[in-house]
Amino acid sequence: MGASPIEGRVTAAADGDVVVFLIGMRVNRWRSVRHWAPVFGAMRRMLTELARDPDAGLLGHRLLTSGPREYTVLQYWESREKLLAYSADRDRLHRPAWAAFNRRARDAAGRVGIWHETYVVPAGSYETIYSGMPRHGLGAAFGVEPVGRRGERAAERLGAAAPAGG
Template identity: 35%
Template sequence: MSTPKPFRGVVSPRTKRFPLEAALLTSGLKDLMGLPGLLCVGAVLQASLLLVLPTRWAVLPAYGFALYGILSTAIQVFFPSTSQFDKDVIRGRVAGALPNKSYDPSRPDEKPLFGPTPAAEQIVCFHLGLRYSHPLGMFAPGAAEMHRHIATMYASLRQESEKYGCLGSTFWRTGGRESKNAGMAVFYFRSVEGLHAFAHDEAHRAGWDWFNGWLKKTGHTHLGIFHETFAAPAGQWETIYGDMPPTLLGAANNVKVLNEQTGEEEYVVPLVDYKHSQLRSKYGRMGWTDGKYHLDGDRGVKA
C-alpha cells in the first residue's frame, strides 16, 4: 500500500509574519455617510472653490480627479501587471490546511510541511463585531473609547497568539445599510479552551468592564456588539478558494512551524494546492473519502 502524498503549500514559509492589510480607517470613513452625503460634501467643496478662485482654476481639481481615475483604470485594464486589484492573487484553486508542527526542507518526504490528511485538526471560528446605531457613526459618544479597548485587545491577542492558539483574523464590513454598517473580525482558534482563555485575558476583561460600566453610567444603547462561536471538529470543515488572494482562514497570519534544518520558527500561509486527489471534492477535503471510499448517509465508508 503506497504512502499518501503530503499536500503541497503554495507560498513558501518565511521568518517574518505575513502582512495583513486592513484599511480600517479608510473603510470607516467611507462608511460614515451614504452617497447623498458624499455628493453634498463634494458639491460644497466645489462651490467653495468657485467662491475664491476664477472658474477655470476652480474646476481643475474636479477634472484632475476625473482624469486620474480614467487613466489609472485604463492603464490597469490594458496592463494587468500594474493592477492593484490583482495583488497577491493566487491563480487557480487552493484549499485551507494547517501545517505540521515542524518540517525539514532537506527531507521533504520524511518531514513535509503539510501532511496528507485534510481537516486533520479542530478549528474554532469566532466572529466579533460592532455596530453604531447612531447618526455620528464612528464619532458617536463612547466610540473612541471602544476603539481604544478593541485595539488593545487585538494587540494582546496578536502578541500572545501562541498562548491562546489564535491562528489569525481578518476584518469584514456588512452592507445592509447605506452607511454606518457593522464591522466584524473573523478569528480562527485551535480550540474553544484557547478562546475562553483569551476572554479572560487582562486586556479583554478591561474592555468588557469598561463597556458594562459605560452602559450603566450613560444608559446609551447605540453601541451594538455581538459575537458568534463555531467549533468544527477534525473532519468537519473544508475550504476552497479560486483565483483569490489569501482570504479568511487562508489569510491567518499567526500560523508558525519549526524549520528543523535552521532551528528557526517560520510563518506559513495555510493554503495548499488543490491538484491533490484528496482535495478535488468537498467530502475529500473533509477527509470523508479518498477514492477508496463511497458515501453512505453522512459519512464515508469503505467500498
C-alpha cells in the first residue's frame, strides 16, 4: 500500500532556506520502560499536535530507525523561528515534556538517551531528485515540480557551473 510513485523525474519545489531538524532517542536499558516510554509517547503526541496546526511550521516528518534501540524523527520546518517558537511555547506539549524528561533524567542513570540537531540550509545549498518515487523527503514537505524547471543536472539545481567535460 502507500502512495503511488510519481512518473518521471521531479525535484522538491522548495524556495529559500530549508530547516532540517533531527531528534532522536536511544533505549539503553529495555527493562527501564518507565524512563524511555514517556519519551517515545511525548514525541508522538507532539507530532500529532503539530499535524493539527499547520501554522506551527512543521512541513513534514519521517520516523527513521537504526536498529531496535535507536529512533530518529527527521523533520522539515518552515523556518528556524517557527521551530524555536514551538520549542519555547509554554502552551504547547514540548516545554512540559522537556521539563518532565529532565526531572526523570536525574534518576535515569543513562537508561535512555536523547539528542537533536538543527540545520538551516541556505537557498541554493540543497538539491533533490526523485524518480519513480512517491513524494519523499523535501518533496513531501514542499511538493514537487518537474526537474527541468530547476535544471537537468545536480550542479544546475545547486546553482553551480557544470564540471568541465561533463
